[in-house]
Amino acid sequence: MKPLLLVMCIAVATVACATRQLAPEPGSGTYELRNAHWLGPSGFTQGTRYVVNGRFATARPARVDSSLDLSGGWVVSPFGEAHNHNLGYTSATRTDSVIARYLHDGVMYVQNPGDLPRSRDSLNGRVNRGGQLSVAFANGLLTATGGHPTGLYLRNLSRGTMTKADGDGGFLWLIDSLPDLERKWxxxxxxxxxxxxxxxxxxxxxxxxxxxxxxxxxxxxxxxLLPAIVSRAHAAGLRVMSHVETAADFHAAVVAGVDVIGHIPGFRGDENVQLPSAEPYQILREDAQLAAERHTWVVTTVGGIQTVDRQGPDSARRRAFDLLATHNLRVLKNAGVRLAIGSDEYRDDSVNEVRYLASLNVFDPLSLLRLWSENTPRAIFPSRRVGCLEDGCEASFLVLRMDPSVDIARTDSILLRMKDGRLLR
Ligand SMILES: [Zn+2]
Known part of the structure; x- marks a missing residue:
C-alpha cells in the first residue's frame, strides 16, 4: 500500500505532498563517531560510524572534518511525540521554551494532530529546518457540528485567544454530510x-x-463518512488519523482504512473522566488483528491518569484506568499492531507517557525504547529514513551515558545531540 500511495502522491498531489516529507537541509560537516554502542535490529553493537551529507555511513569517507569520541555511550535515534498540540505559536517566549524542552528531552519528531493554521504559520523558521524539531501538522480537525473539540474552541473564543474566523474552516472543519465534505475538501x-x-x-x-x-x-x-474522507486523503497522498474514544470507534476507524488511530480507547474515560465499566473501551482481538494486517498505527496517550495517585483517595479509579490500559496494550502488542508513543499532554512532551508505560510492565525497557526512538519517528514521517542509525538514515541521534535497555529512565542521561547532521548545543 505504501509504494502505491507514494506513486499517487507524486502523480496527483503536486508539490505540497512531495516536499512535506523531505528531510531538512543537512549540515555539511563530515564526522567520525568513535567508541559507542549503536542500537540496531539485534540490540546494541559497538563500533564506529560516519556522518556524510547529513546521512549515516558505515564506510570511512575520504575526508573527515571532525572525529568525536563518544566515550562508550549508547546511541539511539531521537525520540518521538506522535500526539501533542503544544507546538503552536502563543508568544515567542513560550514557543521557544516549549521547543527547548523537547530538545532537552531528546524528543525531536513531533506530530500536532489539530492546530490553528494561523498559529502554525507563526512557527515558520522555528521548526522543520536543519537542526530543528521535525514537526507534522494536521491543521483543523474534521468533526461534526457540536463535536469534539468545539468546547475547546468556544473556551478559547471566550478568552479571546481565538476568533470567530478560527472556527469552521480554521481550527475545525464541520462535516455533517457528504456534500459538506465535497464543498470543504x-x-x-x-x-x-x-x-x-x-x-x-x-x-x-x-x-x-x-x-x-x-x-x-x-x-x-x-x-x-470516514471511508469517503480516507479515500480523498489517500488520493491526495495524505494519511488520516482518527481520534477515538471507544472500542467501537477503534473498529470503525480500522475498517474505514485510517492510517493512524490517535488514542487507545478509554484514555480519558467517560464525560466525567470516570470508568464505570471498562467494557466499552476494551479493544476486540479481531479488531487488533485487522489493525495489524492493515499496518494501522496506534498512538498510546494513556499516561494522563498519572496525576491520580496510586495510593491516594482516588486509587480505585487509578487502578481501573491502569488495568484498562494494560489490557488494551496487551491486546495490541499480542496482535502485532504498530504502536507509537504520544502523550496528548499540552504541558509535557512524551517523557512521562514513556514513564507511565514502563510502570505497566507490558513492555521491557528495550521494547519501549524501540517504540519511542524507532517506531514513533517512523509513524510521523513514514517516507523519511528516520528512527534508524544505519547507512543512508538521516544523521540524527542522541548519545546516552548509560545503557537504556537496562532501565528506560536512563534515556534522560543525554550527553550529545545531533539532528540532520548538525551538532546541537
Ligand atoms: Zn489530541
Missing part, C-alpha cells in the same frame, strides 16, 4: 496539512448523540 487541501485528523466519539451512538445537547462536545463525525 479543496479548502482543507489548500492549507497543506501533513495529515488529516478526523474525530470519532462514541460513533456507536452517533444517531443518538448528534442532536442531543447533553452530548455537546461529546460527539464526532458520522462514521459512515
Amino acid at each position: 479543496p479548502r482543507i487541501l489548500d492549507g497543506h496539512p501533513d495529515i488529516i485528523k478526523t474525530v470519532l466519539v462514541h460513533s456507536e451512538e452517533y444517531a443518538r448523540r448528534r442532536n442531543d445537547t447533553a452530548f455537546f462536545n461529546w460527539r464526532g463525525l458520522n462514521p459512515s
